[in-house]
Amino acid sequence: MPSDEYLQGIYYIQGRDFVDAGIVSSEIKKSLKDKGIPESIIRRVAVITFEAEVNMISYSEQGTIQLFIEPDAITIQADDIGQGIEDIELAQQEGYSTADDSIRELGFGAGMGLANIKKYSDIFEITSNPGDGAHLKSVVKL
Amino acid sequence: MTLETLVEKLELKCKCCWEKLKTTEIKGGYAGDLLSDVMANSKEGSIWVTRQVHLNIVAVASLKEHAGIVIVQGATPDKDTVEKATREGVPIMVSELTEFELVGRIYQLLQNG
Numbered sequence A: 001m002p003s004d005e006y007l008q009g010i011y012y013i014q015g016r017d018f019v020d021a022g023i024v025s026s027e028i029k030k031s032l033k034d035k036g037i038p039e040s041i042i043r044r045v046a047v048i049t050f051e052a053e054v055n056m057i058s059y060s061e062q063g064t065i066q067l068f069i070e071p072d073a074i075t076i077q078a079d080d081i082g083q084g085i086e087d088i089e090l091a092q093q094e095g096y097s098t099a100d101d102s103i104r105e106l107g108f109g110a111g112m113g114l115a116n117i118k119k120y121s122d123i124f125e126i127t128s129n130p131g132d133g134a135h136l137k138s139v140v141k142l
Numbered sequence B: 001m002t003l004e005t006l007v008e009k010l011e012l013k014c015k016c017c018w019e020k021l022k023t024t025e026i027k028g029g030y031a032g033d034l035l036s037d038v039m040a041n042s043k044e045g046s047i048w049v050t051r052q053v054h055l056n057i058v059a060v061a062s063l064k065e066h067a068g069i070v071i072v073q074g075a076t077p078d079k080d081t082v083e084k085a086t087r088e089g090v091p092i093m094v095s096e097l098t099e100f101e102l103v104g105r106i107y108q109l110l111q112n113g
């Protein structure tokens, strides 16, 4: 994780709160705009934060997203408390999803979220202790 | 093509943000009901055609800076959806056509400039 001096914000996410899905991502987007970060970078970060945010809402009890802005990179660190991920490799495969009907009804559960995050990141790391939660780090280089 | 022209030509019902119709230029289009697909593959300035009606579509359209959302087959957007769209300035329109027919019509209009 980048040093604290680059920490731009910590955003809290509540599990199962689909009504507020996207609020954190749009706050992060605003904050990057204010900082004068290039549009093309902001677009990539928006996809990454949205997918991380929705996954926390869908599959965790609660979590945080931390946004770091360094001179040469933006880092998104997403940490949650919850069921975690049994098989990280499988979870990253496009099309794999454990979303239930209530989640699918909302248009989520295509199994594309993690694949999208990976695609839009320059560096992508995900770890999990099943039963404890999931930790995701994504870096977009400036 | 502006949103206003689209609304007139295809007889769409506009649900909110009427003030933006005249000034919003449509740069392309995307159709999809899976939000991660739309999130990853749609472009800014596009008109998004979908059958989803719940409020998460507003978050996606707003983050992706879409020109607006068209809901197909005469479905009614949830009340929360219209409220959020009004707050975020995302025009929502409704068409009686099916997704297939509507996309065909929009594609044609965009091709003809």
Ligand SMILES: Nc1ncnc2c1ncn2[C@@H]1O[C@H](COP(=O)(O)OP(=O)(O)OP(=O)(O)O)[C@@H](O)[C@H]1O
Pocket (backbone or CB within 6 Å): A051, A055, A056, A058, A059, A060, A080, A082, A083, A084, A085, A091, A092, A096, A097, A098, A099, A107, A108, A109, A110, A111, A112, A113, A114, A115, A133, A134, B036, B037
């Ligand atoms: N934070 C998390 N905690 C626990 N499990 C997770 C978490 N994020 C993802 N998963 C697991 O990984 C699977 C794949 O996630 P991914 O985001 O790629 O797809 P999805 O959420 O199922 O569908 P989509 O993102 O396309 O709407 C999920 O179905 C879930 O089982």
Ligand SMILES: [Mg+2]
Pocket (backbone or CB within 6 Å): A051, A054, A055, A109, A112, A113, A114
């Ligand atoms: Mg997901």
